[in-house]
Amino acid sequence: MQNCRVSGKPLHLINDFGDQPLGNGFIESKNIDKEYFYNMRTGFCEESKMFQLIEQPEPSKMFHENYAFFSSTSNYMKEHFKNFYSYVSNSGYLSKNPFIVELGCNDGILIKNFKENDYSHLGIEPSKNVAKVAKDTGINILEKFFDIDCSNLVKNEYGSADAILAANVICHIPDILELAEGVKNLLKPSGVMVFEEPYLGDVIKKTSYDQIYDEHVFLFSAISVQHLFNKVGMELIDLIPQTTHGGSMRYVLANKNQYEIKRSVREIIKKELKQGLDKLETFERFNQNVILSKNKLLKLLKELKKNGKKVVGYAATSKSTTILNYCGINNDLIEYIYDTTPLKIGKLTPGSHIPLRDHKFFKNDMPEYAVLFAWNHADEIIEKEKLFSSNGGKWIFFVPSVKIL
Numbered sequence: 001m002q003n004c005r006v007s008g009k010p011l012h013l014i015n016d017f018g019d020q021p022l023g024n025g026f027i028e029s030k031n032i033d034k035e036y037f038y039n040m041r042t043g044f045c046e047e048s049k050m051f052q053l054i055e056q057p058e059p060s061k062m063f064h065e066n067y068a069f070f071s072s073t074s075n076y077m078k079e080h081f082k083n084f085y086s087y088v089s090n091s092g093y094l095s096k097n098p099f100i101v102e103l104g105c106n107d108g109i110l111i112k113n114f115k116e117n118d119y120s121h122l123g124i125e126p127s128k129n130v131a132k133v134a135k136d137t138g139i140n141i142l143e144k145f146f147d148i149d150c151s152n153l154v155k156n157e158y159g160s161a162d163a164i165l166a167a168n169v170i171c172h173i174p175d176i177l178e179l180a181e182g183v184k185n186l187l188k189p190s191g192v193m194v195f196e197e198p199y200l201g202d203v204i205k206k207t208s209y210d211q212i213y214d215e216h217v218f219l220f221s222a223i224s225v226q227h228l229f230n231k232v233g234m235e236l237i238d239l240i241p242q243t244t245h246g247g248s249m250r251y252v253l254a255n256k257n258q259y260e261i262k263r264s265v266r267e268i269i270k271k272e273l274k275q276g277l278d279k280l281e282t283f284e285r286f287n288q289n290v291i292l293s294k295n296k297l298l299k300l301l302k303e304l305k306k307n308g309k310k311v312v313g314y315a316a317t318s319k320s321t322t323i324l325n326y327c328g329i330n331n332d333l334i335e336y337i338y339d340t341t342p343l344k345i346g347k348l349t350p351g352s353h354i355p356l357r358d359h360k361f362f363k364n365d366m367p368e369y370a371v372l373f374a375w376n377h378a379d380e381i382i383e384k385e386k387l388f389s390s391n392g393g394k395w396i397f398f399v400p401s402v403k404i405l
């Protein structure tokens with residue numbers, strides 16, 4: 001069993017999701033006998049307070065020239081990243097001609113805002129296909145995983161950074177100590193690191209266990225991020241909760257004693273202590289809630305099937321892979337899943353092998369029920385698919401609880 005990636009101490013086992021395929025391992029039917037599985041379990045470290053996967057597939061298995069997730073599929077997220085840009089550019093932390101680096105920039109949804117406003121910038125992205133989309137729009141791209149060597153390369157070729165940014169990326173990096181060292185190495189002494197990720201406090205509160213899959217090695221709290229970056233002489237200077245991805249946190253970090261620490265840091269850490277994000281019992285309770293949630297969803301889908309209802313899924317998210325495989329849901333219970341991503345359409349969902357259909361057919365097929373796997377984009381999707389509801393179609397949610405809308 002892998003020890004904590006921050007403290008090196010043994011982990012306490014929290015969840016056992018059994019054998020799981022890659023969250024984004026959408027597969028052609030001819031390849032299913034070669035499908036890759038690993039044992040997905042989570043653990044909690046009482047020293048670093050880090051909630052993490054115990055084992056994880058090699059990053060190169062997940063992030064490559066056929067990476068299936070393109071960030072710019074959601075209009076809401078495009079707007080969100082414009083606001084992220086405005087926050088950084090007006091933060092007062094940047095020098096006169098700042099150099100901005102984004103880790104894991106995907107198709108450029110965030111960094112394009114810096115490019116369009118003539119900032120000196122660099123996006124670092126290891127998945128070639130999504131990096132190409134960013135490159136084709138004129139964004140400066142380095143196709144690499146970020147580590148110490150990469151931080152030295154960028155420092156030597158471009159200089160030190162005023163700001164290192166990341167969105168839904170840092171929790172994907174297993175060698176998290178090396179990441180923190182690389183950030184420290186690449187930042188100017190007065191530089192800031194600003195990143196946001198799905199927030200552990202929300203995952204626990206909403207039992208959104210689908211945020212756990214191969215790519216998410218960690219689910220962070222302010223307490224665990226503080227502990228991690230303190231190890232390299234950095235500290236949290238601000239924390240800003242976000243509504244994205246079902247509840248995220250924006251972490252702002254700098255070298256120790258460079259900037260005033262905002263009140264939010266004290267207040268949010270206090271809330272986390274009250275929620276018990278530093279306590280093993282909280283995670284043990286979370287596991288009980290995960291089991292209850294699984295049983296309720298399965299019961300509902302089996303009842304609908306028994307009553308002859310047509311049930312489909314909407315949005316083949318990475319998150320849905322955990323739900324489908326852990327609950328044992330296949331195309332007997334969910335006929336199809338509709339999605340917008342050309343690279344996924346025509347394939348099967350990882351492990352559960354439910355066929356993926358172009359979302360354009362959703363309206364014509366007129367199912368009676370649709371499980372909304374992208375519950376984090378609910379407002380955008382429900383608005384887009386108004387016709388489904390007005391024709392009597394019903395959405396099934398499983399976060400924060402299993403219910404029919």
Ligand code: DWN
Nearest residue numbers: 069073074168215315316317318319339340341374377
């Ligand atoms: O951290 C990660 C997050 C940010 O994005 C990655 N590891 C991978 C990915 O996770 P996800 O797949 O769970 O992300 P989303 O944004 O919740 O879902 C994206 C999927 O949903 C895509 O397959 C497209 C689909 N979708 C759709 O079919 N119609 C999304 C929207 C907004 C829609 O209207």
